[in-house]
Amino acid sequence: HVYLDNAATTPMHPDVVAAMTEQMNADFGNASSTHYYGRQAHSALDKARQTVADALHTDAANVVFTGGATESNNTAIIRTAYARRDQGMHIITSAIEHLSVLNPLRRLESEGFRVTYLPVDENGEISVSDFDAALDDETTLVTLMWGNNEVGSRMPIDKVGARLRNHQAWFHVDATQAFGLEDINPAALGINMLSASAHKLNGPKGVGLLYRDDQVHIQPFLLGGEQETKRRAGTENIPGIVGFAAAVQRLDKHAKAELEDRYVGFTRQITSALTDAGVEFHVNGNLEHERLPHVLNLWLPGVSTYALQTNLDLAGFAVSGGSACTAGSLEPSHVLTAMFGEDSPRIAESIRISYGTVTTAEDIDAFAAALIKAVQRLRARAAAK
Ligand code: PLP
Structure with missing residues (x-):
C-alpha cells in the first residue's frame, strides 16, 4: 500500500515514537507536582516548549500547547472576538478556511458578530484589494490560513501582516499545513497568533500549539487549573508534547x-x-x-x-x-x-x-x-x- x-x-516517525515511549515509561509524572516525578515531567515540558519556540523564532513564553489545531483555532477566534468586543465586532477571513475556523465564525455570526468571507479566484487565492476593501474601523480580527489543505494555494500572509501593523486588528494564521514544512517567523510577518498540529508533521494526534505574542490578551478556552501559565487548563499531555517537539526537531x-x-x-x-x-x-x-x-x-x-x-x-x-x-x-x-x-x-x-x-x-x-x-x-x- x-x-x-x-x-x-501523517505516519509517526520512529524517532517520535521512541521519544514518546521513553517519556511514558520513565517520566509519567504530572508536571504540576512538586516532587521528583513532577519536576522530571516539567523539565520535559520546558524542553519541548523551547524546541517548538525555536522553530517559530520566538520565546518559549509565547507558545501554549493545546489539543490540536482545532482547539487552537477555536480559542484564537472565539476568545479574541469576545475580548475585543468593545473595539468592534467585525472579523475578516476567507471562504476556503478549514471548518475549525469557519464553524467558530458561524457561531459568532449567530451572536451578532459581522464576518467577511473573502472570495477566492480559480487559483484558490484571495485578492489583497478585496482585503483592503473589507478592513474597517470595527475589524478586531483577521484570520487566514497559511496554505490550503485541499488545493495547496497560499494566502498573502506577508502583505496582510504588513497592512495590519498600523491597525487595531489582531492577525491569526492557521499554519497547520505548513508548520514543519516551511520556515515560519510570525513576529517578522506581523502575525499575532498562529495555530499548528503535531500529526501533520509525523508527530502524534491530539496535540498542537497556539502561538500568541505579547499584544494578545485573551481568556483561556478551557477553564480549570493553572497549567500553561493559566492559559490552558488541564494536565499537560507530556508524551504528546514531547512527540511534537521530536517531530519538529527532525525538520531543520x-x-x-x-x-x-x-x-x-x-x-x-x-x-x-x-x-x-x-x-x-x-x-x-x-x-x-x-x-x-x-x-x-x-x-x-x-x-x-x-x-x-x-x-x-x-x-x-x-x-x-x-x-x-x-x-x-x-x-x-x-x-x-x-x-x-x-x-x-x-x-x-x-x-x-x-x-x-x-x-x-x-x-x-x-x-x-x-x-x-x-x-x-x-x-x-x-x-x-
Ligand atoms: N486547519 C487545517 C488547515 C487543517 O488541515 C487541519 C487538519 O485537519 C486542522 C486545522 C485541524 O487540525 P486537528 O484536526 O489536528 O485539530
Missing part, C-alpha cells in the same frame, strides 16, 4: 528545503506521466504560483471522485476526495465550490494527492501508472454506456 493522504494526517532548515524540492518533483512526475499517456486532467490551483508543495488536487473530467478513489484504494493507493472531513461526509468541498462555483463538474470529479516525508519517487511512479489505468478504465466504461 502507498499512502498519499498526508494532508489528512536543510530538511525543509530538501523536502520542498522532492515534492515539486513528485508533482512534475505525476503531471508528466498523465500528459505522456494522453490523459486529460486539470490542476485545481496554479502550479506556477507560490503554494504548499505537498498538495496536488486534480480534476479528471468525466471520472467521479468516488469511483476513482475506490479504484485507487483497491489498487493499494490511498488518496483523498477533498479534505478528510469533507470526503467522509457527502458534502461537496466548500473549497472547490468557492473556487469554481457550485455547478462546476470539478466538485464531483477531483482527487487530492498529498505527499509526506516517507513518500518515494518509486511510490509516485507506481501511483501515476495506477492513476492512468484507473482513469482510462473509468472513461472507457462511461463511453460504453
Whole structure:
C-alpha cells in the first residue's frame, strides 16, 4: 500500500515514537507536582516548549500547547472576538478556511458578530484589494490560513501582516499545513497568533500549539487549573508534547528545503506521466504560483471522485476526495465550490494527492501508472454506456 493522504494526517516517525515511549515509561509524572516525578515531567515540558519556540523564532513564553489545531483555532477566534468586543465586532477571513475556523465564525455570526468571507479566484487565492476593501474601523480580527489543505494555494500572509501593523486588528494564521514544512517567523510577518498540529508533521494526534505574542490578551478556552501559565487548563499531555517537539526537531532548515524540492518533483512526475499517456486532467490551483508543495488536487473530467478513489484504494493507493472531513461526509468541498462555483463538474470529479516525508519517487511512479489505468478504465466504461 502507498499512502498519499498526508494532508489528512501523517505516519509517526520512529524517532517520535521512541521519544514518546521513553517519556511514558520513565517520566509519567504530572508536571504540576512538586516532587521528583513532577519536576522530571516539567523539565520535559520546558524542553519541548523551547524546541517548538525555536522553530517559530520566538520565546518559549509565547507558545501554549493545546489539543490540536482545532482547539487552537477555536480559542484564537472565539476568545479574541469576545475580548475585543468593545473595539468592534467585525472579523475578516476567507471562504476556503478549514471548518475549525469557519464553524467558530458561524457561531459568532449567530451572536451578532459581522464576518467577511473573502472570495477566492480559480487559483484558490484571495485578492489583497478585496482585503483592503473589507478592513474597517470595527475589524478586531483577521484570520487566514497559511496554505490550503485541499488545493495547496497560499494566502498573502506577508502583505496582510504588513497592512495590519498600523491597525487595531489582531492577525491569526492557521499554519497547520505548513508548520514543519516551511520556515515560519510570525513576529517578522506581523502575525499575532498562529495555530499548528503535531500529526501533520509525523508527530502524534491530539496535540498542537497556539502561538500568541505579547499584544494578545485573551481568556483561556478551557477553564480549570493553572497549567500553561493559566492559559490552558488541564494536565499537560507530556508524551504528546514531547512527540511534537521530536517531530519538529527532525525538520531543520536543510530538511525543509530538501523536502520542498522532492515534492515539486513528485508533482512534475505525476503531471508528466498523465500528459505522456494522453490523459486529460486539470490542476485545481496554479502550479506556477507560490503554494504548499505537498498538495496536488486534480480534476479528471468525466471520472467521479468516488469511483476513482475506490479504484485507487483497491489498487493499494490511498488518496483523498477533498479534505478528510469533507470526503467522509457527502458534502461537496466548500473549497472547490468557492473556487469554481457550485455547478462546476470539478466538485464531483477531483482527487487530492498529498505527499509526506516517507513518500518515494518509486511510490509516485507506481501511483501515476495506477492513476492512468484507473482513469482510462473509468472513461472507457462511461463511453460504453
Ligand atoms: N486547519 C487545517 C488547515 C487543517 O488541515 C487541519 C487538519 O485537519 C486542522 C486545522 C485541524 O487540525 P486537528 O484536526 O489536528 O485539530
